[in-house]
Amino acid sequence: MAGISFDGLASGLNTTELIGALISVERAPVTLMENKLAENEARISGLRALNSQIASLAELAKEYSTAAAFRPATGSSTSENVTVTVDDGATPATLDFRVDAAASKQSGVSAPLSDWNGETLSITRADGTTADFTGDSLTSLVDAVNGDAELGVDATLIKAGSDPEGKTLYRLQLTSRDTGAEAAFTATANGTDIFGAGGAVTSAAADAQITLFPGTGAEQVVTSATNEFSDLATGVSVTVTAKAVGETVTASAANDPQAATERAEKLLKQINGLLNAIGSVTTVTPGSGSSGSTTSAGMFVGDSTVRSINDKIFSAAVRTEDGTSQAWFGVQPDRYGRLEIDTEKLKQALTDDPAAVGTALAALAGRVQEAASSISDKYDGILTKSIESRVTENQRTQEGIDSALRRLEMRETTLRAQFTAMELAIAKANSLSTYLSGQINTNNAAANQQ
Secondary structure (H helix, E strand, O other): OOOOOOOOOOOOOOHHHHHHHHHHHHHHHHHHHHHHHHHHHHHHHHHHHHHHHHHHHHHHHHHOOOHHHHOOEEEEEOOOOEEEEEOOOOOOEEEEEEEEEOOEOOEEEOOOEOOOOOOOEEEEEOOOOEEEEOOOOHHHHHHHHHOOOOOOEEEEEEEEEEOOOOOEEEEEEEEEOOOOHHHOEEEEEOOEEOOOOOOEEEEOOEOEEEEEOOOOOOOEEEEEOOOEEEEEEOOEEEEEOHHHOOOEEEEEEEEOHHHHHHHHHHHHHHHHHHHHHHHHHHOEEOOOOOOOOOOEEOOOOOOHHHHHHHHHHHHHHHOOOOOOOOHHHOEEEOOOOOEEEOHHHHHHHHHHOHHHHHHHHHHHHHHHHHHHHHHHOOOOOHHHHHHHHHHHHHHHHHHHHHHHHHHHHHHHHHHHHHHHHHHHHHHHHHHHHHHHHHHHHHHHHHHHHO
16 A cells, blocks of 8 residues: 555664555455455356256247147148148148139229329228328329328339420329238229229239139138138148149148157257256266366355255156156156156157147146246246345445455554654654763763863
8 A cells, every 4th residue: 555664764674564464464354255255256157157047948948838849740732833831730631722813912003194283092992991192293192102001002103205295204003012802992083093094903902712622522712812821721821822823732731750859859958958057066076086186066066046946947857747757758867867868769759649749748848947937037036036145245245345445454554654653753762862872972071081
């Protein structure tokens, strides 16, 4: 700390070292608090990393907590112009159909126009909804139509040559934003159809149409406002294109045991990864005398909160609602407190009985999700609260350190003042002693001369 030093001025003592030694002794409690703070910071960092891993597991487990998640399916089509989309849990299906029509928008253009002089443009949709627009120019009319978010019609201007006076002509084009018969509309200017003389409807609004099981007694027409036909079978949708019109197509959906196995393994391995992470910080690893390694202890050895987290996750993964083993589909606990995964048995079970295995795996995921969420919830999680408690403890410790350091600073200032005063006092005493010795010597010399 800053200050004037009078080391050895009169006493010959190294007062700076003496003060440093005294402060060092009195600083011992501060050092203990600093060590405690550093240790707790490391624990907080470790707990946060663990909490993040648990939260990630909770998110994945939630995603996989429905039986459908373990019943993924694949779709196929005999036509490159028709795509098949399948949802998780889709039932295996084969659908034969003919593509009769693709969905289309309505579009039309007016006769060539040189300007728009305040006429009223009325656009009426198929459901009877009408919107009126006015403008003092073609541009402002287009802006007014496009500014109507609910109408569902877009407007644009297309050049159409010039009039005899050389003024540019435009056709007003109106196009529905959606496809399907319900997107049809009419447009009139002061009551006159703008798609009439000199204009035209260039594309009619129409639904897409397919015929299921064509040529059989079960033949059935299905329409859609878009080119997608949703849930033709449970979880199975098809999308057609204009190029597919006239084609007879077979669309299929089938279970995908390989994808289901990969999802199950992803969940189970993430559970094991978490249990391994907890194990690495809660166990003691003995050293080997022959290799020279020493015994090491995990950061959270003896920490009841972390041990309880391990038990909570493990129990959720292995303890079923009815107490039965999960070994029948290839999952069981091993002697190390982890999950043993028989991949081949798991895949075979998902092939043989996807519904039952999917239900069991979803139940496992649900239990794990509930346990992991109770631990890592950002408001009420067990580990979250433990972290918050340690952060609060560290704040108090830091406040104690800051207070102690201020006291030590004042103590050092006091000691420096005391030692400085002592040096000055000794210097004065030495000066007086020297003066007195001189006086005595002078007196003795005078007496001898007499």
